[in-house]
Amino acid sequence: MKAKAIPVKDEELNSTIMERATERRISVGEGGNLVFVESDHGTTTFDLDDLFRASAEGLGKGNFGNCYKAMMEVGPAVVVKRLRDLKPLNKDELTRQITAIADQKHSNLLPLLAYFYSQEEKLFVYKFAANGNLRKRNEGANPLPVARALNYLHGNTRSHTAVPHGNLKSTNVLIDEILVADYGLTSLIALRGECRRTRRPRGGPVRVAGPSGRGEVFDEEMAVQRGANRGMLKLMQIGLKCCDRTPEMGEVEEEIKAGG
Ligand SMILES: Nc1ncnc2c1ncn2[C@@H]1O[C@H](COP(=O)(O)OP(=O)(O)OP(=O)(O)O)[C@@H](O)[C@H]1O
Numbered sequence: 013m014k015a016k017a018i019p020v021k022d023e024e025l026n027s028t029i030m031e032r033a034t035e036r037r038i039s040v041g042e043g044g045n046l047v048f049v050e051s052d053h054g055t056t057t058f059d060l061d062d063l064f065r066a067s068a069e070g071l072g073k074g075n076f077g078n079c080y081k082a083m084m085e086v087g088p089a090v091v092v093k094r095l096r097d098l099k100p101l102n103k104d105e106l107t108r109q110i111t112a113i114a115d116q117k118h119s120n121l122l123p124l125l126a127y128f129y130s131q132e133e134k135l136f137v138y139k140f141a142a143n144g145n146l147r148k149r150n151e152g153a154n155p156l157p158v159a160r161a162l163n164y165l166h167g168n169t170r171s172h173t174a175v176p177h178g179n180l181k182s183t184n185v186l187i188d189e190i191l192v193a194d195y196g197l198t199s200l201i202a203l204r205g206e207c208r209r210t211r212r213p214r215g216g217p218v219r220v221a222g223p224s225g226r227g228e229v230f231d232e233e234m235a236v237q238r239g240a241n242r243g244m245l246k247l248m249q250i251g252l253k254c255c256d257r258t259p260e261m262g263e264v265e266e267e268i269k270a271g272g
Pocket residue numbers: 071072073074075076077078079091122138139140141142144145179183184186193194
């Protein structure tokens with residue numbers, strides 16, 4: 013079998029230049045498997061050849077690898093994450109970790125549709141969320157779906173393997189229907205020290221100067237939004253509690269619910 017390629021064009025190029033852009037190529041050598049993840053939402057309708065032929069647009073370079081929006085001839089766009097710097101796991105360990113990630117099924121988690129692995133390449137294929145991430149949005153979002161997703165990942169709502177998120181941040185919260193992305197990848201990738209997010213914060217309790225703490229920690233534009241203050245303060249208190257100790261996610265979910 014000949015090595016195949018996913019053509020990748022630069023995201024910053026406009027469409028006319030893109031047409032002429034030199035393709036960078038992701039080479040996928042012999043012996044790779046595209047494994048589809050079972051889903052409650054019907055069968056996935058592409059195969060390895062469709063994916064290899066798809067044109068791709070770069071979405072960004074993250075800590076775990078590069079991310080592309082891949083458009084196939086038919087069917088919805090998908091996101092391909094090309095993992096890099098994998099831990100030296102043997103095939104069984106790798107399969108166990110990937111399976112644990114693939115088994116996470118919650119309405120507020122970005123579903124993993126399929127994964128590909130060969131000696132040279134490890135690719136994760138996800139649903140494409142057209143409305144982008146929380147960071148790009150100018151207003152806040154309901155934190156409850158995120159807490160629900162984390163509570164689920166921590167294994168608190170049913171008996172499945174717990175998978176710590178390990179990298180929760182605003183670019184990993186997609187806002188189509190509030191979908192938390194990138195969960196569990198820290199179990200596969202050897203991150204540099206400064207990128208690790210799973211460790212507990214060092215030092216004693218976090219203190220916020222001032223009687224309300226509002227001026228010091230909230231973005232001014234958000235703080236003036238009508239009705240936002242009460243909820244924001246409550247969330248900040250919950251956040252500070254999480255810095256002082258590590259509460260159960262179920263407890264956090266309940267507190268957010270109670271805060272309305
Ligand atoms: N399934 C998706 N649908 C739409 N946009 C996505 C999807 N997955 C990732 N993105 C967006 O693509 C960009 C790159 O994502 P990527 O996960 O590679 O990097 P990151 O989130 O910036 O960093 P990290 O690797 O630390 O998570 C981000 O803006 C992210 O919000």
